[in-house]
Amino acid sequence: MAALRSSEAKYRLLSSQLEAIIDAIPGLVFYKDDRNNFIRVNKYLAEAQKKRKEELEGVSLYDLYPREEAELYYQDDLAVLASGLPRLNIEEPWDTLDGTRWVTTSKIPLIGDDGRRVGIIGISLDITERKQSDRLIQELIQRLEKEKAHAQLNALTxxxxxxxxxxxxxxxxxxxxxxxxxxxxxxxxxxxxxxxxxxxxxxxxxxxxxxxxxxxxxxxxxxxxxxxxxxxxxxxxxxxxxxxxxxxxxxxxxxxxxxxxxxxxxxxxxxxxxxxxxxxxxxxxxxxxxxxxxxxxxxxxxxxxxxxxxxxxxxxxxxxxxxGASGDSGLRDTSGFVRLVWHSSDASGNSLIDSQHRRLYTLANKTLATKLAGCETSACLSHMAELVAEIELHFKDEEKLLFSARYPAAAEHRKIHAELVLKAKHLMDRLAGDELSVGDLFNFMADDMISRHMQIEDRKFYPYFRQEA
Known part of the structure; x- marks a missing residue:
């Protein structure tokens, strides 16, 4: 009997010490059975529910929370019981009588005397202040990002x-x-x-x-x-x-x-x-x-x-x-439209080539001006035909001079001429059918003929003419 009383005293002492330890933990500690009822809680959880600890023993979560919320907690408990594995540091909202707070909850299986899993032991630590701090930090970061973007915009505005x-x-x-x-x-x-x-x-x-x-x-x-x-x-x-x-x-x-x-x-x-x-x-x-x-x-x-x-x-x-063009070559807007202008600084060193280039500029301007002025297609076509004929004549004369001057790229230059003539005739066909836009006509004259051909390709052979001179 004395031994039994001694054992009971030790048990009560250990139980009292465990109770003191649990109550000292700055969090919500709880034991629950496999039916979602509290077995034991510490003082912090009881205080949060505004009850004494004894009042919560045997109480179901369904009596404290809305059914849907209690069911979520219970299903989480059952998952721990089924697996036998702990669930650690789960962040979740916790509704109290004083409002919603945030906790991080960990749960482990509660093992009975026979070794079976009979419930769960859980602890929830209040992280509401930390979550609020995190939210404030995120708001501050967002504000700083906006201010940074605003500062960057100001730096570029x-x-x-x-x-x-x-x-x-x-x-x-x-x-x-x-x-x-x-x-x-x-x-x-x-x-x-x-x-x-x-x-x-x-x-x-x-x-x-x-x-x-x-x-x-x-x-x-x-x-x-x-x-x-x-x-x-x-x-x-x-x-x-x-x-x-x-x-x-x-x-x-x-x-x-x-x-x-x-x-x-x-x-x-x-x-x-x-x-x-x-x-x-x-x-x-x-x-x-x-x-x-x-x-x-x-x-x-x-x-x-x-x-x-x-x-x-x-x-x-x-x-x-x-x-590749001289600083003075270009297009000039006079009398209400864009006009192609030839300058003496564009001279090749060969009088025939230069005179034909000037002639091409003149005919191109006539064609463009007629098109821009909205004249009859027949008038535009007449100027375009004259321009195409002049292009063909100029290319033939230029090719003779290039081969005569033994320009190394004469054959390649002839191929470029053939492509430009084909394109010019195609544009004339489109003009005859009223399908040629001002933009396409302008691109051919200013870009294909002048900018790319005369101002780049033709300038490659100018030194050969100047050597002959």
Whole structure:
């Protein structure tokens, strides 16, 4: 008997010590049977339910929580009982009388005296403060990301006009130039300047000048639209437009839209020598990277074209051809349409070739002007036929001279001629059927004939003529 009483005393002591340990754990400790009833809980769980520990013993979770929620807890318990494996650190919401809190719960099987799994032992640690801290940290991160994005945007945006700034222009032009070089695409740069802007500031004041810059920038941005095309403030009253993968014909159309959009603003400017309202001059450069070696090269071309636009009366577009051309060769907008212009600096060194080149420019301008003016197809066809005949005659004469001068690539040059003649005749057939657009006609004359052939291929044999001279 004495031994039994001693054992019972030890058991009570151990039970009391275990109870003290469980109550000291800063979390929710519970034993449950396999029917979802509490066997034992610690004081923290009892306090959360606003009951004494004894009141919760034998109580089912179905008596404390909505049935769906209690069922979820029970199914989780059954999974532990079935597998015999612990489930550790499961984050879950916990509804209390004081509101919802967050806990991380771990459960292990409760083993009976016979070695069977008879329930579960669980502990839930309150992580509400940590979750709140995590949420606050995430909100802070999101706020910082927004502020970072805003700062980055400000770093690339012109403070006065709200459009992209010079830094963005410099960085993106380099990227687009590299991309064009990698894929062999064309790249267009349009530089533009508000005409007589200093006079505008002197006449109307700098506040009006700033407002003028904002209105012009907005008008340009509306025309340019979405990426990858973009407009940026280059500096002062100068703006720049970059048009990746855009040919010369498309560039001229865009430039003319920009010019007209600014005029349509109707901002009075009685100190301008170009018009009674604010206008812009534009310089266009459309290049292929194999002929222009750096982004600075296309800027130089567009700047020279812009200078010519201002020199020739302002409120107009000038187009520079590729770098293989002289700085003065290009397209000039006079009398309301784009006109191809031959300059003495384009001279080959052979009088026959030069005179025929000038003749081709003249006939090309006549054909283009007739088409742009909306004349009858018969009139356009007459000029086109004259142009095609002149092209064929010029190519035959040029080939004789090339073989005579023993130009190494004469045979290859003849093949290029044959392809151009075929294309010209095909365009004439389309013109006869009223199927030829101004854009296609312009592309053939400005791009195929002048930019690619005369300004690049023909220049390869010029030294042979000059040697003979």
């Amino acid at each position: 012109d403070g006065l006009t709200g459009i992209l700034n010079r830094r963005y222009f410099d960085e993106t032009l380099k990227k687009e130039f590299s991309r064009a070089k990698r894929f062999g695409n064309s790249l267009t740069l349009i530089m533009m300047d508000i005409d007589n802007f200093k006079n505008f500031n002197d006449r109307y004041g700098h506040v009006s000048g700033d407002d003028c810059l904002r209105q012009v920038a907005t008008a340009l941005k509306i025309i340019i639209g979405r990426a990858p095309d973009f407009v940026a403030r280059y500096g002062g009253e100068e703006f720049a437009v970059v048009l990746p993968d855009t040919d010369l014909e498309g560039a001229v159309i865009v430039a003319e839209r920009l010019r007209k959009a600014v005029m349509a603003l109707g901002i009075p400017h009685d100190k301008s020598d170009a018009a009674a309202q604010v206008t812009i001059s534009l310089g266009i450069a459309t290049v292929f990277p194999e002929t222009v070696k750096s982004p600075e090269g296309i800027i130089e071309l567009a700047d020279k074209a812009l200078y010519r636009a201002k020199h020739n009366g302002r409120n107009r577009c000038e187009v520079a051809l590729e770098k």
